[in-house]
């Protein structure tokens with residue numbers, strides 16, 4: 001069977017009389033590619049649109065205004081940030097939103113003081129867009145619900161109880177908006193071959209993504225290594241399996257490897273909610289999948305992964321002035337070439 005990234009009606013697939021061939025299509029996709037597009041997923045279009053319109057107004061602000069939305073402590077996963085390439089050309093602009101606005105909010109939500117410390121790096125909300133916070137959290141929560149239903153479906157297509165993958169109300173989530181610029185610089189023969197986001201698999205259990213724009217810049221990798229574009233279907237949500245899901249299933253479910261290529265003269269936006277089990281969880285192969293004699297998977301502590309990710313990111317990608325800003329706990333705004 002040729003493997004594709006299928007478009008699946010989530011409600012139909014979760015219904016009691018879901019056709020076997022629909023379930024088989026999901027099973028093939030998650031075993032071989034790790035990416036599924038869902039329609040009829042239950043998230044009202046209005047929730048999606050209100051969030052995108054609001055965040056779109058923020059991204060359209062003058063750069064001098066957006067600079068004020070950089071993380072006050074230089075945290076790479078909070079607030080507004082631009083990513084230049086090695087030549088100072090803008091590749092990606094991001095708005096990162098933490099699960100809680102502050103350590104106080106995290107404590108109030110029941111996190112331990114140690115875990116709440118992650119949120120001493122506060123969220124930054126633009127004063128000119130007072131509705132963004134509520135629209136963003138409503139949208140994030142709706143996408144989280146889709147991620148949980150996708151996990152229930154994945155368990156079902158494997159013949160297992162729907163609560164097999166333990167992502168509960170204590171889940172740890174992160175949330176990002178990616179805005180990709182046009183890419184019309186000379187020097188590459190094909191603009192569309194400029195990679196704006198390098199090939200990777202997410203470190204989550206699952207990631208729920210939404211893409212806006214006119215070109216299919218997102219690509220998923222097939223088992224033979226080739227790349228397939230993920231077409232933009234208005235209103236659809238994409239679910240990527242992450243490395244934690246691969247670990248839980250002892251590799252039976254493949255993490256969805258993906259990347260983003262430029263559309264040349266067209267901008268593109270995506271938003272992603274990364275879903276992990278609770279910070280107390282240690283992820284290791286679950287009994288239905290585990291091979292205790294010979295496991296290829298080391299246990300992963302969600303807390304260690306979450307608390308190390310800034311250092312690990314900066315070690316690989318950090319620019320010297322960015323690392324310095326983080327060490328000093330002050331905002332970082334990347335220099336762009338003129």
Ligand SMILES: O=C(O)CCC(=O)C(=O)O
Pocket residue numbers: 176178197202209211218258260269270271272
């Ligand atoms: O922009 C996209 O479609 C993908 C974004 C992504 O892979 C990520 O933020 O991890």
Ligand SMILES: [Fe+2]
Pocket residue numbers: 200201202258
């Ligand atoms: Fe990703």
